[in-house]
Amino acid sequence: MRMQKSALNTLILSILIILGALVLTLVGQGMRFSFGAEATMQYMPLVWAILAAVGVSFVFGWVRYSLAGAITLAAAVLHDQLLSLALCAIIGLAFGLSSYLPALLMAGLVATYAFTIPQIRTARVLVRGGSSRGLARDEAASESRNQHRPLKMVVALAALLILAAFIISGNKHMIGAVLPLFTGLLSAVVSSCLITPFIWAALATRKMNKK
Secondary structure (H helix, E strand, C coil): CCCCHHHHHHHHHHHHHHHHHHHHHHCCCCCCECCCHHHHCCHHHHHHHHHHHHHHHHHHHHHHCCHHHHHHHHHHHHHHHHHHHHHHHHHHHHHCECCCHHHHHHHCHHHHHHHHHHHHHHHHHHHHCCCCCCCCHHHHHHHHHHHHHHHHHHHHHHHHHHHHHHHHHCCHHHHHHHHHHHHHHHHHHHHHHHCHHHHHHHHHHHHHHHC
């Protein structure tokens, strides 16, 4: 089974945003910091931290669930971290980023795990079906996403209200300081709703077909 077209389109859009942010950064326009914070910014440790998070997530997903779960969780982490960083590079042009960017970016992993892991677990249960007939994997992925969507919407709404309060306060440096938390949350919502459920479904179905 191939990944759904909508999921593929969303993934392509994310890649384009990431590439756009990379171009802006390379030409010296992206990743603007406030109060000289760029002097303390080191990108290689951040890259290694993201790769480590992807690796740990893959191992956890494989041990706890399956190879499909491992790839799905690792893909979610990689997508969310890169998209969050890219959004910071672009949106930060208006507010300026702080030296806390790496730490707050990695803190976004909490949202990725909180949104993705329960969906994988629920989808697996729906496929197995218990005493009832199990769902097909693409159906289970969609149903799992729908079951967990209300929580994501509540969290996203709360985050938007907090962001609105920061904007109303007029302190753009405060917005720039906490921006990675909001971009991390946004990236996790996008991936868990539109991408990773269908990555899991495609991988799980492929594995089943091979059997």
